[in-house]
Amino acid sequence: MAVDTDKNSYTVIFAAVMVVVVGSILAFLASGLGPQIKENERFATQQNILYAMGVNENGDDKGNVSQIPTDKVEAEFTTYIKEQLVLEDGKTTPDEEAYLIDLKKQLAAKKKGESYKLPLFIGEKDGKSSYIIPMYGKGLWDAIWGYIALDETMTVQGVYFDHKGETAGLGANIKMRYFMDDFEGESILDGTRYAGIAVAKGNNDPLNNTKDDNEVDALAGATITGNGVAVMIKESVNLYKDYLETIRVK
């Protein structure tokens, strides 16, 4: 080609054109696919909330996590979730779209001292109520989040964890069934204190037979992610402490 690609002017023009071209491609893509992505994320949120309260398609083998399929999740969500609440400044108001509240933003607002909204979901399965609390915290590399379902005695009905970028095979295992299943039946109370559930390395109870020790067995090679999960649970239940006290059977 006849162009002198070493000239400064050429370099500047090339860079400018490249930025515009790449920028337009990405902007076009983002606006085109945006609605579809939002829809997928909405379904995923519903799936996760239902998963925590035990509405999922897990088999009896301790194998993979299987959630309600996306084409059915909307209907199942309305069947099982009886009420969606928003807690704001000590007031509790029903809100049909509470599940769309971004907890990360609310926690950021709380940190800045602004008013914030906390979503909470009340589900009912086989005549039993579950109070499902969303959680958000930090793992080793990036955000971790999840849901924890409690009954009136503050016993865990189920949990769901997910992460953005924990190490595959180590921290990423928080979303494996063998880890999440361990939380079932544990109490978040120690006496009357909201102690949460520690992810403990030396609890000598890999099958988690002891359900009243506020501890589950840790994951090998994932100390920081495990601690992140424990902190996340503790902080989240304490955020909802006032509400939980109103429903707790004493």
Place this chain on the structure above:
Amino acid sequence: MALLTKKDTSLILDPLADNNPITIQVLGICSALAITAELEASIVMAISVIFVMGLGNVVISLMRDIIPSKIRIIVQLIVVATLVIIVDQVLKAYAYELSKTLGAFIGLIITNCIIMGRFEAFALANGPWKSFLDGIGNALGYGVILIIVGFFRELLGSGTLLGYPVLGDPIMKTGLFATGYENNGFMILPPAALIVVGILIWVQRSKNPALIEDN
């Protein structure tokens, strides 16, 4: 005329053994250490890199005459980042489940030095078809090592393969664990990958003395 000439075939096959990106060129070590604790993650990463490298090499090769040499590294970075974002967004819209599995790897692909290394060493000087083959070949060579390392680390570290317990249950003491065998916790930590890669390099060089450099 055959679809692949002899030279084309060697572009694909050489990186699998005698010019392997990990064991010979020592590219892509970082991701080889990070994500090989499980076989499944290794396979997913291998497939993603094959895709991005094949495509990226072609794009860079098509642009090779117009890229100003002063900013070529930045241009390469933009090309690979753009490709990865496009793939990520499309997966999020149409294969959400898959995109959740891949999520953690997206960033690792962009920073994978194999990709930049091959853009710089090959695609900038060769035509699109040859660059495509070179990209696929190197990504395959990278993938093979990743899968071998992932196989040994998951088998010895967790006693499973693809999540399936092949050696028995370490807690209930069944299968091999009944004989007193224990999982080696060290194998799931990143340094173990360095050792496995080191052993692979050793085996490969002792089988083919031509690879040993003179000092």
